[in-house]
Amino acid sequence: MKKAFYVTTPIYYPSGNLHIGHAYTTTLADVISRYKKEKGYEVFFLTGSDEHGQKIEQKAQENNLSPKEYVDGIVKGFVDLWKILDIEYDRFIRTTDDDHVFAVKEIFSSLLEKDLIYPSTYKGKYCISCEEFLTSEQMDETFHHNVCGKEAGDFEEETYMLRVSKFQKYLQDLFATNFLEPETRKKEMLNNFINNDLEDLSVTRVGFNWGIQIKENPNHVIYVWLDALSNYITALGYKSNDDSLLKKFWSEDSEVLQIIGKEITRFHSIYWPVMLESLGLKTPDKLLSHGWILSGDKKMSKSIGNVLDPVEIINTYSSDALRFYIINNLPTDKDGSFTNDLFIESFNNNLANNVGNLISRVSNMIIKYFDGQLPKKDTSNHWLVQKGFETIEDYKKLMDIYNMSEATQLVLKLGQECNKYIEDSKPWVLEKEGKNDELLEVLSVLQKNIVIISYLLKPILVKTYPSMIKQMGLKPEEINFENMKSNFDYEKIIDKLVLFERIK
Numbered sequence: 001m002k003k004a005f006y007v008t009t010p011i012y013y014p015s016g017n018l019h020i021g022h023a024y025t026t027t028l029a030d031v032i033s034r035y036k037k038e039k040g041y042e043v044f045f046l047t048g049s050d051e052h053g054q055k056i057e058q059k060a061q062e063n064n065l066s067p068k069e070y071v072d073g074i075v076k077g078f079v080d081l082w083k084i085l086d087i088e089y090d091r092f093i094r095t096t097d098d099d100h101v102f103a104v105k106e107i108f109s110s111l112l113e114k115d116l117i118y119p120s121t122y123k124g125k126y127c128i129s130c131e132e133f134l135t136s137e138q139m140d141e142t143f144h145h146n147v148c149g150k151e152a153g154d155f156e157e158e159t160y161m162l163r164v165s166k167f168q169k170y171l172q173d174l175f176a177t178n179f180l181e182p183e184t185r186k187k188e189m190l191n192n193f194i195n196n197d198l199e200d201l202s203v204t205r206v207g208f209n210w211g212i213q214i215k216e217n218p219n220h221v222i223y224v225w226l227d228a229l230s231n232y233i234t235a236l237g238y239k240s241n242d243d244s245l246l247k248k249f250w251s252e253d254s255e256v257l258q259i260i261g262k263e264i265t266r267f268h269s270i271y272w273p274v275m276l277e278s279l280g281l282k283t284p285d286k287l288l289s290h291g292w293i294l295s296g297d298k299k300m301s302k303s304i305g306n307v308l309d310p311v312e313i314i315n316t317y318s319s320d321a322l323r324f325y326i327i328n329n330l331p332t333d334k335d336g337s338f339t340n341d342l343f344i345e346s347f348n349n350n351l352a353n354n355v356g357n358l359i360s361r362v363s364n365m366i367i368k369y370f371d372g373q374l375p376k377k378d379t380s381n382h383w384l385v386q387k388g389f390e391t392i393e394d395y396k397k398l399m400d401i402y403n404m405s406e407a408t409q410l411v412l413k414l415g416q417e418c419n420k421y422i423e424d425s426k427p428w429v430l431e432k433e434g435k436n437d438e439l440l441e442v443l444s445v446l447q448k449n450i451v452i453i454s455y456l457l458k459p460i461l462v463k464t465y466p467s468m469i470k471q472m473g474l475k476p477e478e479i480n481f482e483n484m485k486s487n488f489d490y491e492k493i494i495d496k497l498v499l500f501e502r503i504k
């Protein structure tokens with residue numbers, strides 16, 4: 001039986017169009033999902049939209065629309081973006097979906113029944129923009145939130161609370177494992193919240209309507225974060241009459257990876273595990289909390305207004321170019337930059353000059369010297385092919401720990417070595433001197449390595465991969481991790497395709 005793999009992104013707020021920051025997380029998830037499929041996993045990839053809450057209600061009012069009309073318009077833009085970015089998800093969940101709404105009410109009721117949720121009152125500072133109660137560590141002296149810079153308001157109302165404080169020991173044990181990455185984030189959560197003063201969380205609101213009403217008290221709507229976090233299991237049928245997906249993808253045997261940006265680590269590493277434990281479900285195997293894309297030294301964000309539009313980038317360059325930059329140039333354990341110059345430089349150096357140039361030089365020589373088809377030759381013992389085989393293994397090790405950036409860099413390094421091998425072995429001289437056997441060996445070694453390079457970039461370069469492989473005389477579907485090392489029957493290469501045109 002295939003092993004099951006479940007990967008999720010945050011569900012994004014439709015309070016405006018998505019920007020490069022959202023495209024970052026979703027592309028990470030898509031690439032890992034495609035890689036896992038190549039490895040033979042059965043994959044479920046979830047993304048979606050987080051549509052309730054006061055912020056959305058306000059936005060809709062500003063636009064003279066009902067909240068649902070407003071979110072329908074924005075969410076259509078999400079779906080369109082994922083389509084042109086080649087994001088291949090299995091479900092796009094909306095928190096306004098009927099099955100989700102039903103299941104969230106059930107979740108609330110069952111926690112209430114277990115006395116893990118209780119009626120109370122809440123008093124404190126609240127950031128509407130982030131839909132979050134703030135602790136003193138999260139604000140400056142004038143009560144401005146240190147993530148979005150907006151002023152938090154005073155808040156006092158009747159509410160229901162989730163007994164988070166009961167779970168301190170549970171969380172400490174959880175944090176002793178390596179479920180949360182990177183390590184720095186773990187320390188932050190332990191010091192600022194878990195070991196410090198772990199408070200219960202208010203999980204209903206009475207001041208507005210745009211949310212999921214609880215069955216027990218019609219004045220209360222469920223706090224957006226309780227509603228939103230639940231999506232990861234409601235999408236799999238939790239509390240519905242068909243929970244076969246849940247049994248398959250959220251089980252002890254499945255691998256669950258949740259990818260988020262670092263600013264929502266608290267919700268995903270503290271409240272979410274508490275909810276799961278309360279419901280008797282396992283915690284995700286890995287919570288990957290990546291850094292921010294910065295603009296200057298600030299987080300790129302809608303509320304700051306310093307965002308880049310992914311649609312524009314895709315239309316100007318290509319989805320592959322954007323996917324490549326995200327994976328290669330933005331390692332998840334740090335903050336990263338996205339500027340036009342960096343983007344173009346990376347594309348030209350890595351795709352046009354390195355990989356693209358390699359493929360075009362080699363295919364041209366195969367066409368010119370061997371009429372498009374090399375006589376079959378086994379090169380598996382050649383040092384550079386061995387290097388290619390090692391790259392496959394090292395790449396897998398890195399991808400298996402979700403280090404996609406370093407994995408990609410290994411592939412690019414192999415490309416550089418192949419280019420250097422062309423310079424060193426000078427096939428054009430071999431041809432002139434009539435050293436046909438040597439010429440055949442050089443080109444066969446390069447052809448094999450190009451197949452390896454192309455295949456390892458397949459999860460990223462969704463659109464270009466078929467052409468890369470065809471350019472070597474193979475069919476895109478016929479290569480997999482299993483047969484990678486075998487001696488392929490290459491077909492005659494006829495076309496000279498330009499794969500990555502240099503950006504001027």
Ligand code: MSP
Pocket residue numbers: 009010011012013014020021022024025050228229230231259260261262263264291292293294299300301
């Ligand atoms: N709706 C909540 C998430 C609920 S999940 C149960 C939310 N939405 S959001 O629209 O604000 O999206 C936040 C996410 O978008 C981040 O966690 C991250 O995945 C992505 N990013 C938004 N801006 C980003 C950067 N500047 N850099 C990196 N990622 C960014 O929070």
